[in-house]
Amino acid sequence: MAGRTVRPERGSATRELILATAERLYAEHGVHAVSNRQISEAAGQGNSAAVGYHFGTKADLVRAIARKHADQMEELRVWMVADAAGSTDVRDWVACLVRPFIRHLAAQGSPTWYARFRAQVMADPALYEITIEEALPSPSLRLLVDGLNRCVSHLPPAVREARWAMARHVIVHMCVERERALADGTPTLQPSWDDLAAGLIDAIVGLWLAPVTHRS
Template sequence: MAKKAVAADKIAEAGDAKTRMLIVAERLFAQGGFSGVSLREIASAAGQRNHFAVQYHFGSRDGLIQAIFDHRMVQMEPIRGRMLAAARAGGGLDDLRTLVEIIYLPQLELPDDDGRHSYAGFLSQYLLRARSRRFGEFSSATPPGLAMTLGLLRERLGHLSEAAAQRRLISASFMFVHILVHHGDREWAEAGNEPFAAAVADTLDQIVRCLEAPIAD
């Protein structure tokens, strides 16, 4: 599946200028931070002669950041759709571990050409900007598969207030992002450390326990 994701990424890079800017900006933001990369630098790295190409397509830095997030959510939607269908067929839509997998595992299908996960680096910064106390609210346009999964997850977290459920979801997301950023790169694998698949499985177990833990009195 990773090879297919890489191939899809290459196709996107060879496509329209707007998509190329999204992919290039994601990588640069992951490396230098949201405020550490200029919009002119992004346009140039994406092969745009017009230094104001980012503003033309996205309006502002914030518009670009949101567009990257939404673009990746849409990319993962077919994967989530298949996982939801399989869970529905197997009667697993009320299983917390299954729902967690549907939310997080599609991110494994978004590596760069060199096998790294720049999206994870981008997402960690995006989550730090999150201010909403409403569960699962990270964008004004949540794809239907993700929205359905988050809705089912919220039902399973009925013991939590809306703000507490959102806080735990963000914390859980940071846990998974950490695995992608630090454990999924080549240096980690070549050093003979814990297998990536084992780290992912253990992290998903941690996320489930984090989400379902009762609120302390």
């Protein structure tokens, strides 16, 4: 019995170690530049096939990292979205988009790797698709997307789609910039993660509310 309770725990600790190592290496070098073998070795696994044994393919590993963060952010988002329910103020929904991601980063102490991991994944359409699959079952994310879309239903669908992409890029890459500065010990643009969040919310509300001057 003792053996049977210890083994899953050891397996779980190994899985966590592999996830953290993969996230760091992907964040630093890009997902395609890092092999499962390199991750196994950097995670101190004697067996260089450890990643394959615990997770399967690289896509499965990316999916597991994305799932772990999505679950943690869901807990932060669900309360904000409940507060915003029924709101027709873009700002309330933009806050639900920005704050859970940034609070999740802040909660991890320093250094973090998740913003850079996400930027690397967003740069690869196939991997990005996988992380969307992991995130979309989230009930709070669905409510947030619907809530924000209702506030900007006057925008042509193509403009809406483009502005979702712009908001995503600006959030992730501003967080990447701060994450990297904190990791390198160089000056950050904002004194705190909360200040970054506040600045992003102001700017992204402006981006969403901007009039459309041109039709293609």
